[in-house]
Amino acid sequence: MSCEVCGRRIRGSPVKVVIEGAIMNVCEECARFGVTPATWSRSSRKTPQIVSQERKEIVRKKATKPASIEVEEELVEGYGNLIRDAREKMGLSQEELAKLVKEKLSVIKRVEAGKMEPPRQLAVKLEKVLKIKLYSSEMAVSPSTATGKRKLTLGDVVQLKD
Structure with a gap:
């Protein structure tokens, strides 16, 4: 054993x-x-004593959520051509651009061909080196979601014995 x-x-x-x-x-x-x-x-162990308290009526204000503003950033259409044009304008080869942004040549080729979306980190590097914008921001405003009725909770339904 x-x-x-x-x-x-x-x-x-x-x-x-x-x-x-x-x-x-x-x-x-x-x-x-x-x-x-x-x-x-089991009886020798200490059990917590439940102390009953008087329930006080609590007046709660109706909370309304303010309208939320969300900024969504999307990759611009034709990002591959945009990167290629900016690179050629600066007189850089794909190899030189890859070295500047510290990325593999194959990744740069796929991004320029439009076969691969650049990860956010690479896109930021390309924006700095080539002085272009790859992300366009759109602001979306969603209205507040105030409902007139409050949902029931378990505490509203259950009655405790004194």
């Missing part, structure tokens, strides 16, 4: 102890972590 705490093989007879409310068969060394079932009882 093995100890339920440390997993070692128990030599002799196992010791029954209560560890955190569970009765376990343990070795003599691990027996110090618990108490014997004879001295332990």
Whole structure:
């Protein structure tokens, strides 16, 4: 038989102890972590006392959410041609651009061909090096979502006994 705490093989007879409310068969060394079932009882543990309090009526203001403004940034259409034109305008080759933005040549080729959208980090680097804008921002305003009725909660339905 093995100890339920440390997993070692128990030599002799196992010791029954209560560890955190569970009765376990343990070795003599691990027996110090618990108490014997004879001295332990569920009623001897301290149970939290529930104190009843008078419920006071709380007047709550109706909270309305203000209109939220969301800024969405989208990659511009034709980003591949835009990058290629800006690179050629600066007189850079694809290899030189790849070195400047510290990216692989194959990634630059795929982005320019429009086969791959540049990750946000790469797009920021390309914007700085080529002095172009790859993301256009659109602001969307969503109206406030104020509802006249409050939803029921469990506390509204349950009545507590005193």
